[in-house]
Amino acid sequence: MTKSITTIATLGIITLITGCSSSMSTQFAPLFNGESLEGWTIVNGDKTTWVAQNNMIVTTGNPTGIMRTNEMYENFILELDWRHMVTNGNAGLFVWSDPIPAIGVPFTRSIEVQIMDGKELDWYTTHGDIFSIWGAQMTPDRPHPLGAHVQRCLPSERRSNPAPEWNHYIVTCIDGTIKLSVNGKVVSGGFDITPRKGYICFEAEGTPAQFKNIIIKVLPNSTPEIPEGEIANESIGFATLFNGINLQGWATSDETNWNAGGNILHCSKGSGTLTTSTALQAYELMFDFKCNAETSFAFLEIDGIKTTLPEGEMGKWSRFTIQGEGKTIGIGGDDASFTNVFIRPLQ
CATH class of the missing domain: 2.60.120.260 (Galactose-binding domain-like)
Structure with missing residues (x-):
């Protein structure tokens, strides 16, 4: 019941943003089939880093890296449940992402939706931060305490459950604007985002995590069409030669x-x-x-x-x-x- 109410609330946000809710798709579809990683690509990790298990996507967290969708997405609503298996666990969700990492790092140019447990400092939280990484651009809904140069939106309240409890995210991405609902309430967001079309990624970052009930509603594309400079790079078929953990191959x-x-x-x-x-x-x-x-x-x-x-x-x-x-x-x-x-x- 909670999930249905939350979805309705999120759709209310979409109506305010677009003013054309009547033209939207009305159906969510699975982004994960529950049995295999069909439709996904392990970008820079080992085949053991990400597995489909018991209707969940499970990551060992090792090595640090990403798994992305095979398709690019522009405007959409993404829902998922996630949990960490250890205290102070770290992972992430990337949207509007490039297909391969930025130079010298295991992460892509994208907008990161934080999936983290426990540890906090004065400039970040574990309750749904949203921020630009590795060349992406974003204006946060609220100025960051450290200044306008920090493109990171801290949540309006703390709503995440600690490990190993489950959390529910609704991520709404429309026309370069993002909103995040954490366990039933919108808490963070950003706008004027570039790129605003790209891949969806899960991030492994050192600790085990699990994801389930991953569904997506694809919404109408922007009108007029997005300029080429605001679209993430498209995959041209690169695959990793290094599994990130040993000299296999x-x-x-x-x-x-x-x-x-x-x-x-x-x-x-x-x-x-x-x-x-x-x-x-x-x-x-x-x-x-x-x-x-x-x-x-x-x-x-x-x-x-x-x-x-x-x-x-x-x-x-x-x-x-x-x-x-x-x-x-x-x-x-x-x-x-x-x-x-x-x-x-x-x-």
């Missing part, structure tokens, strides 16, 4: 000088080449790398031929893209780190 004669974890590959001084286990067909490779000391360097090796990567600012991530055909791919260097290793087939 890679080969090296020097495992002692390579370590993997937290979605980062790191090679120590004088390490050998880390090579894909199999040769690849025509492809485009994209990855981020950084050198961790003044004397560090990184290289790419294709079919045994080494090329030193362009020197960037020490300790700062750079993105490198190259196309190739029918060769093995290797990476290496001297005190260098690699992340966001993606590949896509070329026709």
